[in-house]
Amino acid sequence: MSIHTSYHNRATTIDEQRLYDHLLTCAAQESPDELLARFRALFIEGVGYPDPVITDALDTILATPDVDHYFRYILNRCCYILINRWQAHHQLQQSIPHLVRLFADSPSQRVTEFSRSRSIRRLRQVSQKFTATEQYLTMGRLARVIEAKRQYQRSEPGLNQPLGTFISRYPYLYEHCLLTEDSDLEQHRHVRRIQYEAQHNFEVDLSHYVTYRVRQAQIGKGTAPNLTTNFRSVPNPTLLNDKELVASINQFAYRRAGHSYQDLAQRFTLQSRASMTYREFKGDLYDYICGGVDPGYGCRQFNRLLDQNLKNTFADSDDKQVNDFLIVRTCSQLLNFLVVDVSASKQHYIFIDLINNLGPILTTGLLLRILLFCRKVKPQLERRFSLLFNHYETVKRDSIEWLIKMLENLNIAFSLNFGSLDLSHVMGTGSQTTKVAVVKYPL
Numbered sequence: 178m179s180i181h182t183s184y185h186n187r188a189t190t191i192d193e194q195r196l197y198d199h200l201l202t203c204a205a206q207e208s209p210d211e212l213l214a215r216f217r218a219l220f221i222e223g224v225g226y227p228d229p230v231i232t233d234a235l236d237t238i239l240a241t242p243d244v245d246h247y248f249r250y251i252l253n254r255c256c257y258i259l260i261n262r263w264q265a266h267h268q269l270q271q272s273i274p275h276l277v278r279l280f281a282d283s284p285s286q287r288v289t290e291f292s293r294s295r296s297i298r299r300l301r302q303v304s305q306k307f308t309a310t311e312q313y314l315t316m317g318r319l320a321r322v323i324e325a326k327r328q329y330q331r332s333e334p335g336l337n338q339p340l341g342t343f344i345s346r347y348p349y350l351y352e353h354c355l356l357t358e359d360s361d362l363e364q365h366r367h368v369r370r371i372q373y374e375a376q377h378n379f380e381v382d383l384s385h386y387v388t389y390r391v392r393q394a395q396i397g398k399g400t401a402p403n404l405t406t407n408f409r410s411v412p413n414p415t416l417l418n419d420k421e422l423v424a425s426i427n428q429f430a431y432r433r434a435g436h437s438y439q440d441l442a443q444r445f446t447l448q449s450r451a452s453m454t455y456r457e458f459k460g461d462l463y464d465y466i467c468g469g470v471d472p473g474y475g476c477r478q479f480n481r482l483l484d485q486n487l488k489n490t491f492a493d494s495d496d497k498q499v500n501d502f503l504i505v506r507t508c509s510q511l512l513n514f515l516v517v518d519v520s521a522s523k524q525h526y527i528f529i530d531l532i533n534n535l536g537p538i539l540t541t542g543l544l545l546r547i548l549l550f551c552r553k554v555k556p557q558l559e560r561r562f563s564l565l566f567n568h569y570e571t572v573k574r575d576s577i578e579w580l581i582k583m584l585e586n587l588n589i590a591f592s593l594n595f596g597s598l599d600l601s602h603v604m605g606t607g608s609q610t611t612k613v614a615v616v617k618y619p620l
């Protein structure tokens with residue numbers, strides 16, 4: 178049994194509950210500055226805390242066997258007692274980054290209480306170790322999202338900034354990157370709320386950008402004589418350059434009758450329902466996926482590997498009638514193959530090979546084919562990208578442009594196909610469709 182499992186299966190001790198109840202009471206009565214000072218004295222310094230009953234409770238916890246392994250869960254819960262309180266009040270949210278940064282500070286006070294010296298040293302050890310835990314890393318990502326929310330802007334980060342500083346740009350990663358297994362229901366609710374807000378803001382920005390580009394195109398073609406060239410420019414809301422962003426929008430929003438990704442998925446859905454057996458379904462799925470792959474690239478090895486992967490997927494069910502359960506599990510396995518295998522050392526060489534050969538737009542399109550056919554696996558794809566994000570979190574931007582371009586294209590594809598963004602009033606539909614264009618107007 179893992180430490181994580183054993184900890185969450187055990188009952189909360191009296192001393193732990195006393196600690197939680199105490200912080201809940203303080204959080205309801207005190208200002209953020211008072212709470213931060215209290216938190217620092219209790220957990221960082223370990224000295225000078227005004228309530229000896231709480232100090233005794235903490236000392237008892239620290240004297241418990243295996244405290245090294247499970248104190249992070251206790252400390253994480255204590256942090257979120259404050260965070261959840263602040264999250265519920267917009268004007269208090271900026272205290273969250275300050276709480277996270279407390280752990281980066283070294284204790285400044287000497288240990289003068291001889292009777293508690295051992296306990297204080299233990300506290301400082303386990304509090305310092307907390308900064309290397311998944312709980313703290315997740316809290317740090319939340320702090321960056323909160324800070325970006327306050328300073329809402331789309332200025333482009335420098336090439337030497339690590340990927341982790343970009344988390345606020347990708348709302349579809351929030352539920353996997355801002356929560357851990359021990360996150361409570363209140364944390365889930367707060368993350369869903371800020372995810373919705375971030376997604377809405379991005380869609381608004383993207384809609385304004387598309388409107389701006391379409392007007393530019395109309396003026397350039399002389400099809401909008403009543404429009405003036407003096408309208409306000411709208412900045413690119415992504416980390417793609419203008420040409421890349423326009424290509425992405427046209428790829429995932431441009432409607433030619435019968436040829437959109439949604440049209441292709443609907444046709445394949447009807448076709449798959451006619452499959453008599455699971456083996457036949459996998460054959461049809463192979464053709465559907467390969468339809469989005471350049472034949473020159475596919476013939477080298479990708480098609481063979483894809484065919485082999487599908488044939489080996491639940492082969493003992495080949496003669497059974499295909500059903501929703503098999504479809505979802507097959508598409509999940511396909512995401513393991515195409516992106517990253519969540520159960521096998523996070524290998525993703527096929528994913529990198531796809532990006533290098535097809536480019537990020539067509540690779541995103543390949544994944545979109547699967548999601549539009551089987552929408553239930555969208556959270557699983559998001560989880561796989563959260564694994565990649567966490568894996569490369571400390572790597573500087575200039576070394577992983579391929580991943581950033583994928584994350585940006587996914588953001589666009591998700592907004593246009595799963596979000597509330599509707600560009601039909603701007604781009605038109607059917608034969609009246611206007612493609613977004615890059616024209617020679619200054620931004």
